[in-house]
Amino acid sequence: MTSEPRSLSGVEMRKRQAGHIEGPPQAPGQPRPNTCCLCWCGCCKCLWNEDRIERSGRETCTKMDSIEASDEHLPSLEDMGSWARSFEMMMRSMEGREFFREFLRSEYSEENLLFWLACEELKKETNPATVDEKARIIYEDYVSILSPKEVSLDSRVREGINQSLAEPSNLMYEEAQLQIYTLMHRDSFPRFLNSSVYRELLATRRRTCLDT
Structure with a gap:
């Protein structure tokens, strides 16, 4: 059994917004029931560890590094085409992440x-x-069952995070991050490519290219 971390400012308001609190607020230090989200397990093989695309266009199989936003301009037609071929390439692009968001x-x-x-x-x-x-802010915002922005994590990953809260590290969410990355890649990304957000941007870029 593990405990909820110490509450941060503004958490009470988020608790009320969440609308799924049962019983009185839990006192600090008291154990809470172990919970499990009914979510996609994230067990499939993911591009997190594969399909890193080099500048030459060849694909390699190496662990994905932390992504830095290096794009300074609006996406080109070529950039947008690369998003359709690779979720990782889209996530490496600042503009790609913004449109995906x-x-x-x-x-x-x-x-x-x-x-x-x-x-x-x-x-x-x-x-x-x-x-x-x-x-602790990440926990309160995205992992706590009291947060309206809670992400879907399986019980094993959630339990590991709860245990890590005693001595937080900068890598304590790595497994949870992989699970959410894989969820976005397998579930949300295909719908994004078929969405009006992507198709309208692509059409606009094509018209721009024809006009120049």
Whole structure:
């Protein structure tokens, strides 16, 4: 059994918004029931560890590094074509992530990308105090069952996170991040490519190319 972490400011308001609290608020330090989300298990083989595309266009099989946003301009037609071929390429693009986020927002699942991005930021931290603060904020925002932005994680991964809260690290959400990445890739990404968000942007870019 594990305990909920110490509440942060504003959590009570999120509890009320969540609308699924049963009984009186739990006192700090008291154990809570172990919970399990009915979610896709994330057990399939994922591009997290595969299909990294090099500049030459050849594909390799190496672990995906933390993604840095390097694009400074609006996406080109070539860039958008690469998104259709590779979820990883889209996630490596700042503009790609923004358009994907817009789509996820329309499906009420924006929290998946926000959680993934928050975990990426946590990985960069080395200061123990900052790691502790950010790790607990991520928990309150995306892992706690009291949060309206809770992401779908299986019980095993959730239990591992609960145990890690005693001594937070910048990699404590790595397995959960992989599970959400895989969920977005397998579930949301195909719908994104068929969405009006992507198709309208692609059509606009094609018209721009014809006009130049």
